[in-house]
Amino acid sequence: MKKLTGAIVATLLASTVVSADPVDDNLVLNDETPIVTRAAAPAHVADALDEVLSGWLFRGTETRAMQADDFDNPGMIFVEQAMETWKTADGTEGKSCSSCHNDIDSMAGVKPTYPKWDAKAGEIQTLQMQMNECRTERMGAEAWGYDKTPAINMEAALSSVSRGMPMNVAIDGPVQSAWELGKEMYYTRTGQLELSCANCHEESYGMMIRADHLSQGQINGFPVYRLKNTKLNGTHSRFKGCIRDTRAETYNPGSPEFIALELYVASRGNGLSVEGPSIRN
Amino acid sequence: MASGVKPRVKVPKQAAAGEVITIKTLISHKMESGQRKDSDGNVIPRSIINRFTCDFNGENVIEVTLEPAISTNPYFEFEAVVPEAGEFTFTWYDDDGSVYDTSKKIAIG
Amino acid sequence: MELTRRSAIILGAGALFAAGLPKQGSAATSEELISAFTGGAEIGAGDIELTAPEIAENGNTVPIAVSSGSAAEILVLAMGNPTPNVATFKFGKLAGSRAASTRIRLAGTQDVVAIAKLDDGSFVQASSTVKVTIGGCGG
Numbered sequence: 463m464k465k466l467t468g469a470i471v472a473t474l475l476a477s478t479v480v481s482a483d484p485v486d487d488n489l490v491l492n493d494e495t496p497i498v499t500r501a502a503a504p505a506h507v508a509d510a511l512d513e514v515l516s517g518w519l520f521r522g523t524e525t526r527a528m529q530a531d532d533f534d535n536p537g538m539i540f541v542e543q544a545m546e547t548w549k550t551a552d553g554t555e556g557k558s559c560s561s562c563h564n565d566i567d568s569m570a571g572v573k574p575t576y577p578k579w580d581a582k583a584g585e586i587q588t589l590q591m592q593m594n595e596c597r598t599e600r601m602g603a604e605a606w607g608y609d610k611t612p613a614i615n616m617e618a619a620l621s622s623v624s625r626g627m628p629m630n631v632a633i634d635g636p637v638q639s640a641w642e643l644g645k646e647m648y649y650t651r652t653g654q655l656e657l658s659c660a661n662c663h664e665e666s667y668g669m670m671i672r673a674d675h676l677s678q679g680q681i682n683g684f685p686v687y688r689l690k691n692t693k694l695n696g697t698h699s700r701f702k703g704c705i706r707d708t709r710a711e712t713y714n715p716g717s718p719e720f721i722a723l724e725l726y727v728a729s730r731g732n733g734l735s736v737e738g739p740s741i742r743n
Numbered sequence: 744m745a746s747g748v749k750p751r752v753k754v755p756k757q758a759a760a761g762e763v764i765t766i767k768t769l770i771s772h773k774m775e776s777g778q779r780k781d782s783d784g785n786v787i788p789r790s791i792i793n794r795f796t797c798d799f800n801g802e803n804v805i806e807v808t809l810e811p812a813i814s815t816n817p818y819f820e821f822e823a824v825v826p827e828a829g830e831f832t833f834t835w836y837d838d839d840g841s842v843y844d845t846s847k848k849i850a851i852g
Numbered sequence: 853m854e855l856t857r858r859s860a861i862i863l864g865a866g867a868l869f870a871a872g873l874p875k876q877g878s879a880a881t882s883e884e885l886i887s888a889f890t891g892g893a894e895i896g897a898g899d900i901e902l903t904a905p906e907i908a909e910n911g912n913t914v915p916i917a918v919s920s921g922s923a924a925e926i927l928v929l930a931m932g933n934p935t936p937n938v939a940t941f942k943f944g945k946l947a948g949s950r951a952a953s954t955r956i957r958l959a960g961t962q963d964v965v966a967i968a969k970l971d972d973g974s975f976v977q978a979s980s981t982v983k984v985t986i987g988g989c990g991g
Contacts, residue, residue: 521909522907522908522909524905524915528915533753533767533769534767534818536769536771536816536818539751539769539816542749543747543749543771672985673985673986674985689909689910689913690910692814692815692816692912692913743909763949764948776957778934798946799946802944802945803944803945803946804945804948805941805943805947805952806942806944807940807941807942807954808939808940808942810937810938811935811957812933812938812939812956812958813939813955813956814912814913814914814954814955814956814957815912817954818954818955819952819953819954820952821941821947821949821951821952821953822947822948822949822951823946823947823948
Protein backbone atom coordinates (compact mmCIF):
# COMPACT_ATOMS: atom_id res chain seq x y z
CA MET A 463 0.00 0.00 0.00
CA LYS A 464 2.81 2.37 0.93
CA LYS A 465 4.62 1.64 -2.30
CA LEU A 466 1.44 2.30 -4.27
CA THR A 467 0.95 5.70 -2.62
CA GLY A 468 4.52 6.55 -3.43
CA ALA A 469 4.05 5.47 -7.01
CA ILE A 470 0.90 7.56 -7.36
CA VAL A 471 2.65 10.62 -5.97
CA ALA A 472 5.58 10.02 -8.26
CA THR A 473 3.26 9.72 -11.25
CA LEU A 474 1.47 12.93 -10.30
CA LEU A 475 4.79 14.72 -9.98
CA ALA A 476 5.98 13.29 -13.25
CA SER A 477 2.82 14.12 -15.15
CA THR A 478 2.94 17.78 -14.20
CA VAL A 479 6.63 18.11 -14.93
CA VAL A 480 8.06 21.23 -16.51
CA SER A 481 11.77 21.44 -16.96
CA ALA A 482 14.15 24.37 -17.01
CA ASP A 483 17.88 23.99 -17.36
CA PRO A 484 20.18 25.62 -14.85
CA VAL A 485 21.50 28.85 -16.31
CA ASP A 486 24.74 29.26 -18.16
CA ASP A 487 26.19 32.01 -16.00
CA ASN A 488 29.34 32.71 -14.04
CA LEU A 489 29.54 33.91 -10.48
CA VAL A 490 32.30 36.33 -9.58
CA LEU A 491 31.95 38.00 -6.21
CA ASN A 492 32.66 41.72 -6.03
CA ASP A 493 34.31 41.55 -9.46
CA GLU A 494 37.20 39.69 -7.89
CA THR A 495 36.43 36.26 -6.39
CA PRO A 496 35.45 33.58 -8.90
CA ILE A 497 33.10 30.97 -7.53
CA VAL A 498 33.04 27.48 -8.97
CA THR A 499 29.37 26.66 -9.45
CA ARG A 500 29.84 23.60 -11.68
CA ALA A 501 32.29 20.80 -11.05
CA ALA A 502 32.83 17.19 -12.02
CA ALA A 503 30.90 14.95 -9.67
CA PRO A 504 33.03 13.51 -6.84
CA ALA A 505 33.88 9.84 -7.34
CA HIS A 506 31.45 8.52 -4.74
CA VAL A 507 28.45 10.02 -6.55
CA ALA A 508 29.73 9.81 -10.13
CA ASP A 509 27.42 6.91 -10.95
CA ALA A 510 24.40 9.09 -10.23
CA LEU A 511 25.58 12.54 -11.37
CA ASP A 512 27.96 13.76 -14.09
CA GLU A 513 28.26 17.25 -12.72
CA VAL A 514 27.57 18.85 -9.42
CA LEU A 515 25.80 22.20 -9.62
CA SER A 516 25.45 24.99 -7.09
CA GLY A 517 21.95 26.12 -6.17
CA TRP A 518 22.94 29.55 -7.51
CA LEU A 519 22.49 28.28 -11.06
CA PHE A 520 18.83 27.50 -10.43
CA ARG A 521 17.79 30.93 -9.18
CA GLY A 522 16.39 33.88 -11.09
CA THR A 523 18.41 36.68 -12.67
CA GLU A 524 17.84 39.24 -9.93
CA THR A 525 18.60 36.76 -7.14
CA ARG A 526 21.86 35.71 -8.78
CA ALA A 527 22.89 39.34 -9.21
CA MET A 528 22.10 40.11 -5.58
CA GLN A 529 24.61 37.53 -4.43
CA ALA A 530 27.43 38.80 -6.63
CA ASP A 531 27.97 41.95 -4.59
CA ASP A 532 28.74 41.93 -0.88
CA PHE A 533 26.83 45.14 -0.38
CA ASP A 534 23.73 43.91 -2.18
CA ASN A 535 23.84 40.57 -0.34
CA PRO A 536 21.71 40.99 2.81
CA GLY A 537 23.41 37.92 4.32
CA MET A 538 26.52 40.05 4.74
CA ILE A 539 24.75 42.24 7.31
CA PHE A 540 24.77 39.25 9.63
CA VAL A 541 28.38 38.43 8.74
CA GLU A 542 29.32 41.94 9.84
CA GLN A 543 27.48 41.46 13.12
CA ALA A 544 29.39 38.23 13.71
CA MET A 545 32.67 39.94 12.90
CA GLU A 546 31.95 42.33 15.76
CA THR A 547 31.17 39.37 18.00
CA TRP A 548 34.47 37.80 16.90
CA LYS A 549 36.35 40.63 18.54
CA THR A 550 34.17 40.90 21.65
CA ALA A 551 35.17 39.14 24.87
CA ASP A 552 32.61 36.72 26.21
CA GLY A 553 32.69 34.32 29.15
CA THR A 554 34.62 33.89 32.40
CA GLU A 555 38.05 33.84 30.78
CA GLY A 556 37.64 37.32 29.32
CA LYS A 557 38.58 36.11 25.84
CA SER A 558 37.15 36.81 22.44
CA CYS A 559 37.51 34.53 19.43
CA SER A 560 40.26 36.84 18.20
CA SER A 561 42.26 36.33 21.40
CA CYS A 562 43.32 32.94 20.07
CA HIS A 563 42.48 33.12 16.37
CA ASN A 564 43.55 36.70 15.60
CA ASP A 565 41.95 38.11 12.49
CA ILE A 566 38.91 36.22 11.15
CA ASP A 567 40.52 36.24 7.69
CA SER A 568 43.04 33.75 9.04
CA MET A 569 40.18 31.25 9.31
CA ALA A 570 40.09 30.78 5.55
CA GLY A 571 40.21 27.08 4.76
CA VAL A 572 38.27 26.02 7.85
CA LYS A 573 34.72 25.91 6.46
CA PRO A 574 35.52 23.71 3.43
CA THR A 575 36.46 20.75 5.62
CA TYR A 576 33.49 20.72 7.97
CA PRO A 577 31.82 18.53 9.27
CA LYS A 578 34.98 16.69 10.31
CA TRP A 579 36.37 14.28 12.88
CA ASP A 580 37.67 15.86 16.06
CA ALA A 581 40.24 13.42 17.43
CA LYS A 582 40.45 14.99 20.88
CA ALA A 583 36.69 15.05 21.36
CA GLY A 584 36.32 11.63 19.72
CA GLU A 585 33.38 12.67 17.61
CA ILE A 586 32.32 14.27 14.32
CA GLN A 587 31.87 17.97 14.71
CA THR A 588 29.99 20.46 12.63
CA LEU A 589 31.37 23.98 12.56
CA GLN A 590 28.83 25.13 15.16
CA MET A 591 29.83 22.27 17.46
CA GLN A 592 33.46 23.32 17.15
CA MET A 593 32.56 26.94 17.95
CA ASN A 594 30.67 25.81 21.04
CA GLU A 595 33.60 23.65 22.14
CA CYS A 596 35.81 26.75 22.02
CA ARG A 597 33.20 28.79 23.86
CA THR A 598 32.50 26.35 26.68
CA GLU A 599 35.96 24.85 27.16
CA ARG A 600 38.27 27.75 26.40
CA MET A 601 36.27 30.94 26.84
CA GLY A 602 34.12 29.90 29.79
CA ALA A 603 31.12 31.09 27.84
CA GLU A 604 27.72 29.51 27.24
CA ALA A 605 27.15 27.40 24.18
CA TRP A 606 25.06 28.99 21.44
CA GLY A 607 21.80 27.30 20.53
CA TYR A 608 22.03 25.28 17.31
CA ASP A 609 21.24 27.41 14.24
CA LYS A 610 20.22 30.26 16.54
CA THR A 611 21.19 33.79 15.56
CA PRO A 612 24.68 34.14 17.08
CA ALA A 613 25.72 30.67 15.89
CA ILE A 614 24.40 30.98 12.37
CA ASN A 615 25.84 34.49 11.99
CA MET A 616 29.27 33.23 13.02
CA GLU A 617 29.02 30.25 10.70
CA ALA A 618 28.21 32.69 7.89
CA ALA A 619 31.20 34.84 8.81
CA LEU A 620 33.54 31.85 8.85
CA SER A 621 32.08 30.72 5.56
CA SER A 622 32.47 34.15 4.00
CA VAL A 623 36.24 34.16 4.48
CA SER A 624 36.48 30.82 2.67
CA ARG A 625 34.44 31.81 -0.36
CA GLY A 626 35.99 30.58 -3.58
CA MET A 627 37.75 27.66 -1.88
CA PRO A 628 36.57 24.18 -2.88
CA MET A 629 34.43 22.13 -0.53
CA ASN A 630 36.58 19.24 0.72
CA VAL A 631 35.03 17.11 3.45
CA ALA A 632 36.59 13.75 4.27
CA ILE A 633 34.34 10.72 3.93
CA ASP A 634 36.62 7.92 5.12
CA GLY A 635 38.43 6.94 8.29
CA PRO A 636 36.64 7.68 11.56
CA VAL A 637 33.77 9.50 9.82
CA GLN A 638 32.95 6.66 7.47
CA SER A 639 30.13 5.12 9.47
CA ALA A 640 28.41 8.49 9.91
CA TRP A 641 28.87 9.14 6.20
CA GLU A 642 27.21 5.79 5.41
CA LEU A 643 24.32 6.70 7.73
CA GLY A 644 23.93 10.03 5.99
CA LYS A 645 23.94 8.34 2.61
CA GLU A 646 21.30 5.87 3.74
CA MET A 647 19.08 8.71 4.96
CA TYR A 648 19.55 10.52 1.65
CA TYR A 649 18.21 7.60 -0.35
CA THR A 650 15.45 6.42 2.00
CA ARG A 651 11.88 7.39 1.22
CA THR A 652 10.08 8.74 4.27
CA GLY A 653 6.88 10.41 5.28
CA GLN A 654 3.34 10.37 4.00
CA LEU A 655 4.67 11.64 0.70
CA GLU A 656 7.20 8.80 0.56
CA LEU A 657 9.97 11.00 -0.70
CA SER A 658 13.70 10.68 -0.27
CA CYS A 659 16.17 13.53 -0.76
CA ALA A 660 17.29 11.77 -3.94
CA ASN A 661 13.79 11.74 -5.48
CA CYS A 662 13.89 15.51 -5.80
CA HIS A 663 17.52 16.51 -5.70
CA GLU A 664 19.12 13.70 -7.69
CA GLU A 665 16.37 12.44 -9.97
CA SER A 666 14.43 15.63 -10.51
CA TYR A 667 16.79 18.59 -10.29
CA GLY A 668 16.15 21.07 -13.08
CA MET A 669 12.43 20.41 -13.00
CA MET A 670 9.91 22.90 -11.71
CA ILE A 671 8.17 21.96 -8.49
CA ARG A 672 5.17 24.24 -8.81
CA ALA A 673 6.91 27.51 -9.57
CA ASP A 674 10.20 26.71 -7.87
CA HIS A 675 13.26 25.57 -9.80
CA LEU A 676 14.51 22.37 -8.12
CA SER A 677 18.23 22.36 -7.43
CA GLN A 678 20.60 19.51 -6.60
CA GLY A 679 20.25 20.42 -2.94
CA GLN A 680 23.94 21.15 -2.51
CA ILE A 681 24.95 22.90 0.71
CA ASN A 682 28.07 24.75 -0.44
CA GLY A 683 26.07 27.96 -0.17
CA PHE A 684 25.06 27.56 3.46
CA PRO A 685 24.28 29.47 5.63
CA VAL A 686 21.69 30.79 3.22
CA TYR A 687 19.85 34.11 3.25
CA ARG A 688 16.42 32.94 2.15
CA LEU A 689 14.23 35.54 0.48
CA LYS A 690 11.32 33.62 1.94
CA ASN A 691 12.16 34.46 5.56
CA THR A 692 14.69 37.27 5.02
CA LYS A 693 17.24 35.76 7.37
CA LEU A 694 20.14 33.33 7.51
CA ASN A 695 19.23 29.64 7.57
CA GLY A 696 21.46 26.73 8.59
CA THR A 697 21.68 23.27 7.01
CA HIS A 698 20.07 21.44 9.91
CA SER A 699 17.12 23.83 9.98
CA ARG A 700 16.72 23.33 6.25
CA PHE A 701 16.89 19.54 6.54
CA LYS A 702 14.31 19.73 9.32
CA GLY A 703 11.96 21.70 7.09
CA CYS A 704 12.46 19.46 4.05
CA ILE A 705 11.73 16.30 6.04
CA ARG A 706 8.73 17.94 7.67
CA ASP A 707 7.49 18.75 4.17
CA THR A 708 7.53 15.10 3.20
CA ARG A 709 5.14 14.80 6.13
CA ALA A 710 7.57 12.70 8.15
CA GLU A 711 8.66 12.93 11.74
CA THR A 712 11.61 15.23 11.47
CA TYR A 713 14.84 15.53 13.49
CA ASN A 714 16.29 18.40 15.44
CA PRO A 715 19.18 20.69 14.55
CA GLY A 716 22.32 19.31 16.19
CA SER A 717 21.01 15.73 16.22
CA PRO A 718 23.34 12.85 15.21
CA GLU A 719 21.08 12.15 12.21
CA PHE A 720 21.54 15.66 10.87
CA ILE A 721 25.26 15.68 11.59
CA ALA A 722 25.53 12.53 9.48
CA LEU A 723 23.28 13.95 6.78
CA GLU A 724 25.21 17.23 6.69
CA LEU A 725 28.46 15.31 6.23
CA TYR A 726 27.01 13.24 3.41
CA VAL A 727 25.33 16.14 1.60
CA ALA A 728 28.45 18.29 1.97
CA SER A 729 30.50 15.52 0.37
CA ARG A 730 28.17 15.42 -2.63
CA GLY A 731 29.32 18.97 -3.34
CA ASN A 732 33.06 18.43 -2.92
CA GLY A 733 34.67 20.54 -5.63
CA LEU A 734 32.08 23.32 -5.62
CA SER A 735 33.26 26.56 -4.05
CA VAL A 736 32.20 27.62 -0.58
CA GLU A 737 29.60 30.26 -1.34
CA GLY A 738 27.96 31.16 1.94
CA PRO A 739 26.27 33.35 2.76
CA SER A 740 24.37 32.72 -0.45
CA ILE A 741 20.93 33.98 -1.48
CA ARG A 742 18.22 31.51 -2.33
CA ASN A 743 14.43 31.49 -2.45
CA MET B 744 14.60 51.40 19.81
CA ALA B 745 14.15 48.38 17.54
CA SER B 746 16.92 45.88 18.20
CA GLY B 747 19.75 44.96 15.87
CA VAL B 748 19.23 47.92 13.56
CA LYS B 749 22.44 48.67 11.72
CA PRO B 750 22.88 50.99 8.74
CA ARG B 751 25.42 50.40 5.95
CA VAL B 752 26.25 52.64 3.06
CA LYS B 753 28.47 52.32 0.01
CA VAL B 754 29.95 55.58 -1.24
CA PRO B 755 33.07 55.98 -3.41
CA LYS B 756 36.04 57.44 -1.51
CA GLN B 757 36.55 60.14 -4.07
CA ALA B 758 35.06 61.71 -7.18
CA ALA B 759 35.82 64.44 -9.69
CA ALA B 760 34.11 67.76 -8.95
CA GLY B 761 30.63 67.62 -10.45
CA GLU B 762 30.75 63.86 -11.00
CA VAL B 763 27.62 61.74 -10.57
CA ILE B 764 28.22 58.81 -8.22
CA THR B 765 26.16 55.77 -7.27
CA ILE B 766 25.25 55.34 -3.63
CA LYS B 767 23.86 52.16 -2.08
CA THR B 768 22.27 52.01 1.36
CA LEU B 769 21.02 49.15 3.47
CA ILE B 770 19.70 49.09 7.00
CA SER B 771 18.97 45.90 8.92
CA HIS B 772 15.40 46.32 10.07
CA LYS B 773 12.59 43.81 10.33
CA MET B 774 10.00 46.15 8.77
CA GLU B 775 7.07 44.56 10.62
CA SER B 776 4.27 45.29 8.20
CA GLY B 777 1.27 45.14 10.50
CA GLN B 778 -0.23 42.40 8.33
CA ARG B 779 1.13 39.44 10.28
CA LYS B 780 -0.57 37.67 13.16
CA ASP B 781 1.09 35.97 16.09
CA SER B 782 0.36 32.38 17.18
CA ASP B 783 -2.62 33.59 19.26
CA GLY B 784 -4.17 35.25 16.23
CA ASN B 785 -3.43 38.80 17.35
CA VAL B 786 -2.17 41.25 14.77
CA ILE B 787 1.50 42.09 15.26
CA PRO B 788 1.53 45.87 15.16
CA ARG B 789 3.28 47.73 12.36
CA SER B 790 6.80 48.87 13.14
CA ILE B 791 8.81 50.06 10.19
CA ILE B 792 11.35 52.59 9.01
CA ASN B 793 9.04 55.19 7.48
CA ARG B 794 11.45 57.78 6.09
CA PHE B 795 14.97 57.94 4.71
CA THR B 796 16.98 60.99 3.71
CA CYS B 797 20.38 61.54 2.19
CA ASP B 798 22.03 64.96 2.36
CA PHE B 799 25.40 66.27 1.23
CA ASN B 800 26.98 69.22 2.99
CA GLY B 801 23.52 70.20 4.18
CA GLU B 802 21.85 69.98 0.75
CA ASN B 803 19.27 67.25 0.07
CA VAL B 804 20.02 64.45 -2.39
CA ILE B 805 16.94 62.27 -1.96
CA GLU B 806 14.08 61.72 0.43
CA VAL B 807 12.11 58.47 0.53
CA THR B 808 8.82 57.80 2.27
CA LEU B 809 8.66 54.09 3.08
CA GLU B 810 5.52 52.04 3.53
CA PRO B 811 5.19 48.47 4.88
CA ALA B 812 5.63 47.10 1.37
CA ILE B 813 9.35 47.88 1.47
CA SER B 814 11.17 44.60 2.14
CA THR B 815 12.92 43.66 5.36
CA ASN B 816 16.40 45.24 5.46
CA PRO B 817 15.41 48.24 3.33
CA TYR B 818 17.74 48.77 0.40
CA PHE B 819 18.07 51.89 -1.74
CA GLU B 820 20.33 52.68 -4.66
CA PHE B 821 20.42 56.17 -6.16
CA GLU B 822 22.79 58.73 -7.67
CA ALA B 823 24.21 61.95 -6.28
CA VAL B 824 26.13 64.87 -7.74
CA VAL B 825 29.35 65.69 -5.91
CA PRO B 826 30.03 69.42 -6.42
CA GLU B 827 32.89 69.58 -3.87
CA ALA B 828 34.55 67.57 -1.12
CA GLY B 829 32.36 66.96 1.87
CA GLU B 830 30.20 64.55 3.81
CA PHE B 831 27.10 62.55 2.99
CA THR B 832 24.72 62.05 5.89
CA PHE B 833 22.12 59.28 5.84
CA THR B 834 19.16 59.25 8.22
CA TRP B 835 16.47 56.63 8.79
CA TYR B 836 13.36 57.36 10.87
CA ASP B 837 11.61 54.54 12.74
CA ASP B 838 7.88 54.35 13.57
CA ASP B 839 8.90 54.03 17.22
CA GLY B 840 10.59 57.43 17.15
CA SER B 841 14.16 56.19 16.88
CA VAL B 842 16.46 57.83 14.40
CA TYR B 843 19.44 55.99 12.93
CA ASP B 844 22.16 57.76 11.04
CA THR B 845 25.54 57.33 9.50
CA SER B 846 27.81 59.47 7.37
CA LYS B 847 30.54 59.08 4.78
CA LYS B 848 33.12 61.60 3.65
CA ILE B 849 34.12 61.98 0.03
CA ALA B 850 37.21 63.68 -1.39
CA ILE B 851 37.66 65.41 -4.71
CA GLY B 852 40.33 63.85 -6.86
CA MET C 853 0.11 52.87 -23.92
CA GLU C 854 -1.75 56.17 -23.87
CA LEU C 855 -3.18 56.49 -20.43
CA THR C 856 -6.14 58.83 -20.24
CA ARG C 857 -8.03 59.54 -17.06
CA ARG C 858 -10.69 57.13 -18.32
CA SER C 859 -8.07 54.39 -18.72
CA ALA C 860 -6.70 55.13 -15.26
CA ILE C 861 -10.14 54.67 -13.73
CA ILE C 862 -10.68 51.46 -15.70
CA LEU C 863 -7.26 50.28 -14.54
CA GLY C 864 -8.27 51.06 -10.97
CA ALA C 865 -11.53 49.15 -11.38
CA GLY C 866 -9.60 46.29 -12.96
CA ALA C 867 -7.32 46.24 -9.97
CA LEU C 868 -10.40 46.06 -7.76
CA PHE C 869 -11.53 42.87 -9.48
CA ALA C 870 -8.01 41.49 -9.61
CA ALA C 871 -7.51 42.09 -5.91
CA GLY C 872 -10.66 40.11 -5.16
CA LEU C 873 -13.80 41.18 -3.41
CA PRO C 874 -12.58 40.75 0.19
CA LYS C 875 -9.92 43.34 -0.61
CA GLN C 876 -12.46 45.78 -1.98
CA GLY C 877 -11.11 48.51 0.28
CA SER C 878 -7.65 48.47 -1.27
CA ALA C 879 -8.60 49.67 -4.77
CA ALA C 880 -10.46 52.62 -3.29
CA THR C 881 -7.34 53.42 -1.30
CA SER C 882 -5.14 53.35 -4.40
CA GLU C 883 -7.55 55.75 -6.10
CA GLU C 884 -7.24 58.04 -3.09
CA LEU C 885 -3.45 57.76 -3.03
CA ILE C 886 -3.22 58.58 -6.71
CA SER C 887 -5.56 61.53 -6.49
CA ALA C 888 -3.78 62.85 -3.39
CA PHE C 889 -0.52 62.70 -5.33
CA THR C 890 -1.83 64.22 -8.56
CA GLY C 891 -4.47 66.53 -7.15
CA GLY C 892 -6.83 64.97 -9.67
CA ALA C 893 -4.69 65.98 -12.66
CA GLU C 894 -4.63 63.84 -15.77
CA ILE C 895 -1.92 61.20 -15.93
CA GLY C 896 -0.21 60.63 -19.25
CA ALA C 897 2.47 58.28 -20.47
CA GLY C 898 6.05 59.33 -21.13
CA ASP C 899 9.04 60.22 -19.01
CA ILE C 900 8.87 57.41 -16.46
CA GLU C 901 10.32 53.93 -16.58
CA LEU C 902 9.59 51.11 -14.15
CA THR C 903 11.83 48.05 -14.11
CA ALA C 904 10.50 44.96 -12.34
CA PRO C 905 11.00 41.25 -12.91
CA GLU C 906 8.44 39.39 -14.97
CA ILE C 907 8.44 36.60 -12.41
CA ALA C 908 9.43 37.33 -8.82
CA GLU C 909 11.59 34.61 -7.25
CA ASN C 910 9.85 35.36 -3.97
CA GLY C 911 7.18 37.91 -3.16
CA ASN C 912 9.06 38.95 -0.03
CA THR C 913 11.92 40.63 -1.83
CA VAL C 914 11.24 41.90 -5.33
CA PRO C 915 13.87 44.26 -6.78
CA ILE C 916 12.41 47.23 -8.69
CA ALA C 917 13.80 50.42 -10.17
CA VAL C 918 12.21 53.69 -11.24
CA SER C 919 13.83 56.13 -13.60
CA SER C 920 12.91 59.38 -15.29
CA GLY C 921 14.58 62.31 -17.02
CA SER C 922 12.72 65.04 -15.20
CA ALA C 923 10.70 63.59 -12.33
CA ALA C 924 10.64 65.65 -9.14
CA GLU C 925 8.78 62.94 -7.28
CA ILE C 926 7.84 59.32 -8.01
CA LEU C 927 5.06 57.39 -6.27
CA VAL C 928 5.17 53.59 -6.39
CA LEU C 929 2.05 51.50 -5.79
CA ALA C 930 1.44 47.76 -5.62
CA MET C 931 -2.12 47.56 -6.86
CA GLY C 932 -2.81 44.10 -5.42
CA ASN C 933 -1.34 44.52 -1.94
CA PRO C 934 -3.56 44.94 1.14
CA THR C 935 -2.26 48.49 1.31
CA PRO C 936 -1.08 49.59 -2.15
CA ASN C 937 1.33 52.33 -1.08
CA VAL C 938 4.95 51.23 -1.46
CA ALA C 939 7.19 54.29 -1.44
CA THR C 940 7.54 57.87 -2.60
CA PHE C 941 10.88 59.12 -3.90
CA LYS C 942 11.52 62.85 -3.79
CA PHE C 943 14.65 64.05 -5.59
CA GLY C 944 16.65 66.87 -4.01
CA LYS C 945 18.93 69.47 -5.48
CA LEU C 946 21.95 67.14 -5.44
CA ALA C 947 20.22 64.10 -6.93
CA GLY C 948 22.51 62.75 -9.65
CA SER C 949 19.56 61.40 -11.58
CA ARG C 950 15.81 61.05 -11.12
CA ALA C 951 16.17 57.33 -10.47
CA ALA C 952 16.19 54.89 -7.57
CA SER C 953 16.17 51.15 -6.91
CA THR C 954 14.75 49.25 -3.98
CA ARG C 955 13.27 45.90 -2.93
CA ILE C 956 9.57 45.52 -2.23
CA ARG C 957 7.02 43.04 -0.95
CA LEU C 958 4.27 41.81 -3.24
CA ALA C 959 1.39 39.81 -1.80
CA GLY C 960 0.60 38.07 -5.07
CA THR C 961 0.67 38.48 -8.84
CA GLN C 962 -0.27 42.10 -9.56
CA ASP C 963 0.49 45.34 -11.31
CA VAL C 964 3.16 47.58 -9.88
CA VAL C 965 2.59 51.20 -10.86
CA ALA C 966 4.96 54.17 -10.83
CA ILE C 967 3.52 57.68 -11.15
CA ALA C 968 5.93 60.55 -11.64
CA LYS C 969 5.36 64.24 -11.03
CA LEU C 970 7.61 65.90 -13.59
CA ASP C 971 9.45 69.20 -13.16
CA ASP C 972 6.90 70.87 -15.46
CA GLY C 973 4.03 69.86 -13.13
CA SER C 974 2.61 67.15 -15.38
CA PHE C 975 2.07 63.54 -14.36
CA VAL C 976 3.10 60.35 -16.16
CA GLN C 977 2.65 56.70 -15.30
CA ALA C 978 4.20 53.34 -16.06
CA SER C 979 3.13 49.91 -14.89
CA SER C 980 4.51 46.40 -14.87
CA THR C 981 2.82 43.08 -14.16
CA VAL C 982 4.84 40.95 -11.77
CA LYS C 983 4.00 37.29 -11.37
CA VAL C 984 4.46 36.20 -7.77
CA THR C 985 4.63 32.47 -7.48
CA ILE C 986 4.18 29.80 -4.89
CA GLY C 987 7.09 27.50 -5.08
CA GLY C 988 8.35 24.18 -4.01
CA CYS C 989 7.10 21.90 -1.41
CA GLY C 990 5.99 24.72 0.86
CA GLY C 991 9.18 24.40 2.89
